[in-house]
Amino acid sequence: MGNHTAIFSLDSSGAVREAVIHTPRDRPVSYIHSFSSTTKYLVLTTPPAFVNGLKVLYEHSYSQALTWQREKQCLFYVVDRATMTHVATFESTDAFFFFHSVNAFDDGDDIVLDMIHHTDMDIIHRLNVRTILEGSALTAPSRLARFRLRAVTSHPLEPPKASPSFPKVELPQLWNTPSSVVELPTINERYRHNSQYRFVYAVGTNSPHAAFFEGVVKMNLDTGEEVWWLAGDGQFVGEPIFVPHPQAVHEDDGVLLSVVLDGIANQSHLVVLNARDLSVVAKVASPVVVPLGFHGMHTAK
Template structure:
């Protein structure tokens, strides 16, 4: 299948093409000056293999996970390495020619018995292609199942599975939150069964965990992320829900069993982090959210910022064939919204800025769960896909933009300067596809001025991915 649009120029659809080469380069060509205080590695996970001998995956979210690392030694040089996660999912996909793939929107041919077994006995994918984090001394790659894959953050070697959270349910998020006070990683899972339950849990290490709160649910919602404040865990139930029995017995792939029910509205629940009690709930008009931005307490009210779509149609618009063959067919844009949740149950909604924004990042260590001023994200700017980077000042809605012809920028990762006292004192790192060159480069922006200070060119194109983290040396 061609991934290049008609005409002489390479299309951004190159970002959805396979990249199966594993490489290591000690020093990339660098233009500009990389700050010498930057010491560690930006590690990103991308769906890098979509095509197999007998078939391709159906959805961008189902590509096989590859780790990419840009290393910073503190002398201004930048190294690069890439390596596939050695997962059961990829080994089986290679052996079967792709017919075994069981993912978000790609389903293998299975008997009814195998389908029921896969849902209720947790025979679920370990293709951890969404996000990265750390629990205790372990580094983990994650997808929306509670069996992360451990890896070495320098060599990118796969070290095995982390099964410490598997007992909480079959569906989880790849967006856990760090609790620096207790040194724990907080997440939630949906346990599917005759009586389904949401379970919020905290993990101090790969083997130490505790349940924070539970909530019975008849039709579990698809929730990609959640929010955290100093006192509360905040779940946002999209009105995209599933009947667990139909999920087990139906003939559809995982996400295609979910049904959009706008009459349910967006339901929001705040759980007390100390007692586990449901403190309060709210309901507002229906919309769909992948990513929360931040949340904090304002007196008795809760403030939750997020990236909102009008509905869940964005999921179908990210099917692989559509992304590869129609260069102009991305679809709806996410709007940065602020929800102010009142003690009386009221919900006040307003736009944070007049710009579309996805893949949001903040100064997480300093401001997660607290009042903040700046969010960085990807934006289409009315292009066919996420192309440019934006920095939004949520205090007044103003924003700054980085954009360049032929460049398609990925998620911006903020790294604070050591000793910084200003919220935006640091750099923003993004992996950018250069369609003119047919390769990718690491972009380093000064976070305050939002202007380029350096770039380092990778030896090949890096497929579009979702999330990554900077791990300090």
């Protein structure tokens, strides 16, 4: 992060707007994979997974250049979307790591953030060929977590200094089974920034010895209920993509698309799941093996 970070927007005409986030002078550069947005704000969450610039030059991988410093906590930088100005900074109560934000929304003067929570950055080092083959890549649980940044406009920014103090964010509300691992979350995009949204879908596993993600889970934020679909032995699933029904009435009216890699048959197929109960609607064989990826999208024709 250095002394400041730029966050920018680009509209359909090509016009660029930029906000400058002022970071503590003694805070190194953080590894960041995603950020959050609400109707009014952008939120950049920075875990204490710091990049050592010198190590980037001589280590074998980018991950080896990262250092975890739990005592520095996570910082939440808030940017006003209308003015593109940095308006507030919050600090976590306990440090955590994350890759993916899920959704966020405004609640009065509060901001509510949902993301996939890891207790540390060990997942980065465990996602390698050796640990995947050993079945030990996904041994550290991850949880769907909700954070609340309270009274955003009541915490004006202080001038940058070496050891600033920030308003604390209380410990998050957590979902999904504590022993499970979930990642690559998705929602019905029609409910983006909607405080009434209820459902989050993700890849995951309930097994401590799974080589990789072996199923899809649907999490109900109101009741805490989980529904799982497991692909079967030797089969590994990719990020689920939610496709709403054209005449959808309910949030979960639609299907999920996921590319499944069958490690036993050395084949791939697209599975179509009913988003309401995760029952299989269809499977479509692929003419080629599709490597597991990270992210995708669906565009209606």
